[in-house]
Amino acid sequence: MGIGEDSFTGNMMKILLLLGFVAVALAEVTRFDGEKVFRLKPVLDDHVLLIKELANSMEVDFWSPESADLVTIDIDVDLHVPAAHTDMVYTILQQSGMETGVLIEDLQAQMEEQLDNRTPDPRVHSYTKYNSxxxxxxxxxxxxxxxxxxxxxxxxxxxxxxxxxxxxxxxxxxxxxxxxxxxxxxxxxxxxxxxxxxxxxxxxxxxxxxxxxxxxxxxxxxxxxxxxxxxxxxxxxxxxxxxxxxxxxxxxxxxxxxxxxxxxxxxxxxxxxxxxxxxxxxxxxxxxxxxxxxxxxxxxxxxxxxxxxxxxxxxxxxxxxxxxxxxxxxxxxxxxxxxxxxxxxxxxxxxxxxxxxxxxxxxxxxxxxxxxxxxxxxxxxxxxxxxxxxxxxxxxxxxxxxxxxxxxxxxxxxxxxxxxxxxxxxxxx
Ligand SMILES: [Zn+2]
Structure with a gap:
């Protein structure tokens, strides 16, 4: 095997490796293990303030209303909290006296449950599945x-x-x-x-x-x-x-x-x-x-x-x-x-x-x-x-x-x- 071929093979390997990394990066799927969705019922200005402070200090995802700015007294707030913060957030909420419930215990598990187990006939379009x-x-x-x-x-x-x-x-x-x-x-x-x-x-x-x-x-x-x-x-x-x-x-x-x-x-x-x-x-x-x-x-x-x-x-x-x-x-x-x-x-x-x-x-x-x-x-x-x-x-x-x-x-x-x-x-x- 000549030198030229060898470096060609080496370069090919590098390119393939690189493509492999790109493919892995593209296929990266975010998981939600242990993440929770809380329902909060703010009835005091302090409650509203607390929710806004939480939103400022960590990455939380507002399901309803659609952002922290829209939170006011007497509307239910559905908040998706990352796994790392759930215990702390729950403790803070409990201490504030705000009524707090858990809508979804484990977001990843719920995501998998959302899809039923039916394998639809690939020849017909299913109107009762969430289609890609x-x-x-x-x-x-x-x-x-x-x-x-x-x-x-x-x-x-x-x-x-x-x-x-x-x-x-x-x-x-x-x-x-x-x-x-x-x-x-x-x-x-x-x-x-x-x-x-x-x-x-x-x-x-x-x-x-x-x-x-x-x-x-x-x-x-x-x-x-x-x-x-x-x-x-x-x-x-x-x-x-x-x-x-x-x-x-x-x-x-x-x-x-x-x-x-x-x-x-x-x-x-x-x-x-x-x-x-x-x-x-x-x-x-x-x-x-x-x-x-x-x-x-x-x-x-x-x-x-x-x-x-x-x-x-x-x-x-x-x-x-x-x-x-x-x-x-x-x-x-x-x-x-x-x-x-x-x-x-x-x-x-x-x-x-x-x-x-x-x-x-x-x-x-x-x-x-x-x-x-x-x-x-x-x-x-x-x-x-x-x-x-x-x-x-x-x-x-x-x-x-x-x-x-x-x-x-x-x-x-x-x-x-x-x-x-x-x-x-x-x-x-
Ligand atoms: Zn919408």
Whole structure:
């Protein structure tokens, strides 16, 4: 063996080793062994202060409300605490006299329990599993090509990491522009029940068109645009690296922290309240309105189709809420009473199936003020019927809602969505 060959082999070895390291780094999965989710019930200013101090002194993950700034008296705080701090945090909380419970004993164990043991038939898409982005992408292609009469799809742009954002247009083909509804799922990466709902909605629309008079009427008269996964990069990251990721995956030169909150990044009172200008925060509003390419792509699409879009529905979890503008101000929306009546009717329809209780109202007054949200932005653009759903549950499982609850959650949510769409259809403007 000559010297040349030897050094060639040596170099190859180095390259392979390097590739090995890269592969290991890419495949790194965050584990959550021994981490807990606490529920705190602050009733005194001191309690609120204590929670904020905890958040300042260690890395904690706010499940609800979405950040430490939003904590106030008399709202439940669901807080995910890393294993190293759980004992200390529990002791401090006990000493403060604040009512404290444990929602989730061991986050890793709960994450594994969220997924049931069924191995679905790989030839059919499962609507009762939390599907990976790869599976959803394959489903988007196959469902649109096998239903050309009712579905067309278009790419409205790419995500930060270059994944195509497909919008499905569902409705009977027409030579003229029909009035429409826009619905997105998965703005926040870890809210998996949300993405499951968009898939469920598309399946239901296709399978009940022609038999269910309400759905048939809707799709004959209107089109429904569905964006099955808004924050695809983040969603993929929750499947492959960190289940608890919320934000986009964009990078900035000025910070080592990744991503912005895509529901604080819209040009609606941007970053004035309930949002953070710290890039490391989970509610980081971004460097400017629409700095996140996913937000810009959707905003551009809605602006382009502004004259046809009559309703905007955005699906999140969790808390069982049906919210409408405004969130960036306590001022009431011009159409407040109509929006409220429709929300109450939709919540009632939802409740009729499994008894699930929803609270409805304008975001700021119902939960807390938060600026830069998509529903406020769509409303101010002129889309009157603008609603945010926060699906199941109220914290028992939080973001880790078991797969066994996908079906009942989607079934009841369909009733609320159909209640709203039917109102929109009867009140076209
Ligand atoms: Zn959300």
């Amino acid at each position: 982005w790869d599976k959803i992408q394959a489903w988007i292609s196959s469902i649109s090509s096998s239903n050309p009469d009712l579905i067309s799809r278009q790419v409205i742009g790419n995500t930060y990491e270059g994944r195509p954002m497909n919008v499905l247009k569902i409705g009977k083909k027409s030579s003229s522009t029909k009035p429409s509804i826009f619905m997105d799922c998965g703005i926040h990466a870890r809210e998996w029940i949300s993405t499951a709902f968009c898939q469920w909605f598309v399946k239901e629309a296709l399978s009940t068109y022609g038999s269910d008079s309400e759905m048939t009427g809707l799709l004959n008269q209107m089109d429904v645009y569905v964006l099955p996964v808004f924050n695809i990069d983040g969603y993929d990251f929750t499947h492959n690296s960190n289940r608890m990721w919320r934000k986009t995956r964009s990078r900035m030169y000025s910070s080592s922290c990744i991503g912005a909150d895509p529901n604080r990044n819209w040009n609606a009172g941007w970053c004035t309240t309930g949002a953070s200008s710290n890039p490391c925060s989970d509610t980081f509003c971004g460097s400017s309105p629409e700095s996140e390419i996913e937000v810009k792509n959707v905003a551009d699409f809605i602006r382009r189709n502004k004259s046809s879009i009559k309703a905007y529905l955005t699906i999140h979890s969790y808390s069982q809420l049906l919210l409408f503008p405004y969130s960036y101000t306590f001022e009431l929306a011009e159409h407040h009473s109509e929006l409220m009546t429709v929300a109450e009717g939709a919540s009632k329809a939802l409740r009729s199936l499994h008894g699930t209780q929803y609270t409805s109202g304008p975001g700021a007054a119902t939960i807390y003020p938060a600026a830069g949200g998509s529903d406020d932005w769509a409303y101010d653009l002129g889309v009157k019927y603008s609603y945010t759903f926060e699906l199941r549950d109220t914290g028992r499982y939080g973001f880790l809602l078991p797969e066994s609850q996908i079906k009942p959650t989607c079934e009841e949510t369909m009733l609320a969505v159909k209640y709203i769409t039917s109102h929109v259809q009867k009140n076209l403007y």
